[in-house]
Amino acid sequence: MQPLAALAGAWTILLIPFVLGLAGGFQTIHTKFDADSPRVLTTFSGWIYWLSRALVPTAVYVIWYRMQQPPQDSVLTALLCGVGSEAILRSRFYLGERKQSDGKVEEVAKGVFDLVHWYQALCLKAAGDKLATERQLFIETLLANETDFVLLARRAHSNAGAWAIEEEKQKLLAVVSDLQTKFTKAAQNISGSKLEQLNREFILEFGYAAMRMVGRKSLKTLFK
Amino acid sequence: MDELTIELDEPTKEIFFEVQRHKAMPLLEIAAATGIRGAELEKAVSTLARKKLVTLSKPSDLFSSIVSISGKYF
Numbered sequence: 307m308q309p310l311a312a313l314a315g316a317w318t319i320l321l322i323p324f325v326l327g328l329a330g331g332f333q334t335i336h337t338k339f340d341a342d343s344p345r346v347l348t349t350f351s352g353w354i355y356w357l358s359r360a361l362v363p364t365a366v367y368v369i370w371y372r373m374q375q376p377p378q379d380s381v382l383t384a385l386l387c388g389v390g391s392e393a394i395l396r397s398r399f400y401l402g403e404r405k406q407s408d409g410k411v412e413e414v415a416k417g418v419f420d421l422v423h424w425y426q427a428l429c430l431k432a433a434g435d436k437l438a439t440e441r442q443l444f445i446e447t448l449l450a451n452e453t454d455f456v457l458l459a460r461r462a463h464s465n466a467g468a469w470a471i472e473e474e475k476q477k478l479l480a481v482v483s484d485l486q487t488k489f490t491k492a493a494q495n496i497s498g499s500k501l502e503q504l505n506r507e508f509i510l511e512f513g514y515a516a517m518r519m520v521g522r523k524s525l526k527t528l529f530k
Numbered sequence: 531m532d533e534l535t536i537e538l539d540e541p542t543k544e545i546f547f548e549v550q551r552h553k554a555m556p557l558l559e560i561a562a563a564t565g566i567r568g569a570e571l572e573k574a575v576s577t578l579a580r581k582k583l584v585t586l587s588k589p590s591d592l593f594s595s596i597v598s599i600s601g602k603y604f
Binding site for chain 1: 551552553554555556558559561562563567568593594596598599601
């Protein structure tokens with residue numbers, strides 16, 4: 307920990323802005339990726355984004371620490387760096403108004419957030435592309451042998467009874483019921499390869515819808 | 531973006547904003563998220579791809595394509 311002595315009196319104080327930065331970064335990831343958020347951290351760009359969000363408030367604290375004569379640690383400043391840098395990074399300044407082509411008036415605001423937004427989008431786009439491919443592979447592998455949507459829906463309906471959280475169970479049953487109704491309507495008057503394709507589309511769509519609700523681990527139980 | 535999306539119908543806009551939120555999604559995941567499916571889904575995604583708002587991993591096979599938001603709009 308010797309090199310850290312130059313950054314702060316007690317290196318443990320650096321954990322405060324670092325952890326607050328990690329929390330802010332993960333909140334952004336969770337807003338965008340819901341149940342897939344932990345998987346963002348299996349991607350390189352996801353890690354870079356998450357760590358960089360923690361390093362910014364930590365760097366602000368280190369700069370503040372080194373600017374003092376003599377340097378002295380402060381828990382309050384460490385907390386302010388963690389919370390404050392988040393506030394500064396997300397700030398925008400009102401510049402004026404602009405009339406859009408549809409007549410609506412749009413506020414024009416610029417700030418550090420525009421740069422953060424661009425950086426965030428760049429990192430999370432790379433993570434999003436990788437995760438989308440992973441999700442597709444997972445669903446297509448899990449449901450590779452399913453050919454009959456009605457049978458799959460019936461099985462899922464029975465297995466949903468095992469769900470301990472009533473709200474989650476009701477949501478699952480609602481999705482099953484909704485897709486069954488839509489499938490019955492769409493399957494009228496079609497047969498052969500078209501019906502096969504419709505079955506496949508509904509099976510995969512059901513897989514994605516259920517995955518968004520219960521996550522990948524529980525999906526195997528639902529379709530068992 | 532507003533000027534471009536103003537030309538789009540409601541389902542197409544909904545799909546665009548969903549893809550923009552997640553950055554990239556398999557086509558059938560979009561159906562699961564929005565409730566828009568079949569010919570309406572394919573038409574909307576094709577429109578977005580034609581206007582270069584999204585890119586498709588397999589333009590010839592929408593069914594197994596991954597729809598990604600175009601760089602300018604991420």
